[in-house]
Amino acid sequence: MSRTNNGGLAKADELYRERSKRARELKAEGKRIIGYFCCYLPLEILTAADLVPFRIMGDVGEPITRADAYLETIICPFIRSCFDLTLKGKYEFLDGLVIPNTCDGFEYSYTIWRYYLNLPFYHFLDIPHKVDPSSHLFFRAALKDLKEDLEEFSGREISEHSLVEAIQIHNENRDLIRDLYELRKLSPPLLSGTEMIQIIVSALSLPVAEANELLRSIVRGVKQDKVLDREKGTKKEKPLTHPVRLLLYGGEVDNIAFFQLIKDCGADIVMDDMCLGTRQFWREVEISPDILQGIASAYLEQTMCPRSCREEGAQKRFEYLVQYARDFAVDGAILDIPQFCDTYEFDVPDVRDLLQRSGFPVLHIEDDYSLSGMERLRTRVQAFVEMVKDKS
């Protein structure tokens, strides 16, 4: 597929490779940069405070050399990698950190982050594990605490008006990402899994207004490319390839190496349920009379993370995954389960069985958040893709 109209994709590629570049520029201009993890932090609140949210990520290509002096090896490898990078000064541009209480890894390492990394601002955000009326109220109160802490830090009141504006711009951000996902329903998808992860990683490294501008240009460019390709298709043109279509269920998969490996094996990730994917963006915040409650409820209800313990049985809890798989006409699914992650591990058999019963072959792999196991993974993915092709 030609990419002649896609300066946006080229920009995303550039940002992906140097994702802290814009944050450093903004810092030099006097903006304050707040690092965060996970999908539960309402970015609207940071944006409304005129702070720049910056999603912290690790680096699968960087061996962990410093973190082991402070953090145990049986902790989530993503958290270890992030901590290692901060110890090495890769995030020295941050003015603060918001750590969510999403899992034991973050809950029990919070005091360690605080102890060893001297940042002007820290906030630990408690998040209910249940999703019921009292949980909604609790989360609203926790967000009010966060808001007040940010106001004190920034020296700026977060008004209702600024929150409304922030909700609107973040809703637009999520709409734009969903527009890009729609393009992956086509066969072959107009955006590869590699391209999609580059776009998402770069978008999460920019202030939301700049991210939206980038996303709009990518959407325009990809759609224009599609028109051009169709026109070319009437002339001599090699057939478009149709990779095996896969759904990715997992945690923090943020490096193109994984997606490229999938592609090399004749498949592509066309849909997902993961932290840097639908879990972050499949959400709409309504502007309610109680704005903060509206934000709290949207994030609590609409974030489909295993750490939220919903009361329904497995069939009902995971039926959205089956729907994703059908909507995107996937041929199979990969469960990329973070190593040492208790919340994911207990769900694996139920997710696997439900997808298989629904007719989707499943490959279950354990992700140690490093490049070292890639060749072993290649063998397994190749075998899986061949099996899926034979089946279909």
Added chain:
Amino acid sequence: MEVSRQKTTAAHTLETAREIRLLSKKMYASAHEAKKQGKKIAWTMVCIEHSILKSLDIVAIYPEHWGALCAAKKREISFLEKAESEGFLGTCNYCRLTLGFACLWQETGTMPPDAPDGGLPEPDMLIANTECCDPRYKFFQALARYKNVPYYFYDVQWPPPRGEVKSYYIQYNIAQLKQFIASLERETGRKMDWGRLEENVNLEYETLRVWSDVYQMRKRIPSPMPSEDHFAIIVPYWYMTYEPETLPFYKRLRDEVRQRVENKRGVIPEEKYRLLWNSGLPPWHNMWLFNFLESLGAVSVMETVLYPGDPLETGKADLLEKMVWRNGKRWHWVWGRHTEEELVELIKEYKVDAVITHALKSCRSTTIGMIHEGNAVRQMAGIPTLYIQSDMVDSREYSEALIKRQIEDFIETIETYKRRGGK
């Protein structure tokens, strides 16, 4: 003292500690009998408000304790392997063991033959809360694959160490308890007897008050009670809280320890080194480890895990609010969530020469923070820390030769620190 190479269970110092095996056998026998009598059985874990279950005549049985029992009896491997074959890989081994057990039970239709103490009686419900760790609430959700019974759980939110306990934490935790009680009322067809609940809460408080007297006496030199006995005598408080023998048990324990203090009877003839067991659950499959330490003159005199902390007088009139505050303090203590300063204070109070931590392959909530705490203890208290690694249930993770060697080397380190007066 000669220590047998083949021995894996601990030799206890206290007479009361030696009573525990009989008591725990009785616990399982009673649960099986209760099932036969048609009483409601709940599989649950520690840190639940047991008083609520007791007050609604729900008989609680604990996969956690049963996992430790399987490990002590060396019967854990078949259950763990079954769980692994089902796809439950690197998570809590208490939970994986029970999942494997439940799967085998379902597949064969009969109680697995190597299940110690008759196994666990069939549950009528599964009960959890979100306190302490993630496996606690996720595990019972996964158990629904093998046990088609209702699952009731409630959320507990508490700020991190040094965090302010704001009123919305208390309000939320109370609301969650109320919902939980309402669910159990529907399940059992009974209404909560609040007077009975208050009696049970007070009984638990009284038991803890007696227990805490013992832990004050453990500050004495020589130590009257070692850690291997602590890990035995926790059973009645956590798992048999409201049984008629529990409070008398802790009173007998207190009397025995007081007598030892008065007669200056230590654990070993010459207590050269006093250790603090920090945070990690012990290796239930190899508790002789503590006797090995004692053979080298080292006694583990105190622990920061599975002791609920001294009883908290909340000054609150509302029963649920009282329970929430006490639970918050208990949670802070029972899972080793001490601040660096609290650890140093404990080290001073118990006159500790060194700290030993047991990092667990399958338990993140007790293990994360051990390295940091070791760093802090060295820096702030000037004493060394030994970091050993295995698992609380899975004996495949335990290397006897390695751990013995680490301990022997560590004893030399402690000796060096003592000669130098610290650092």
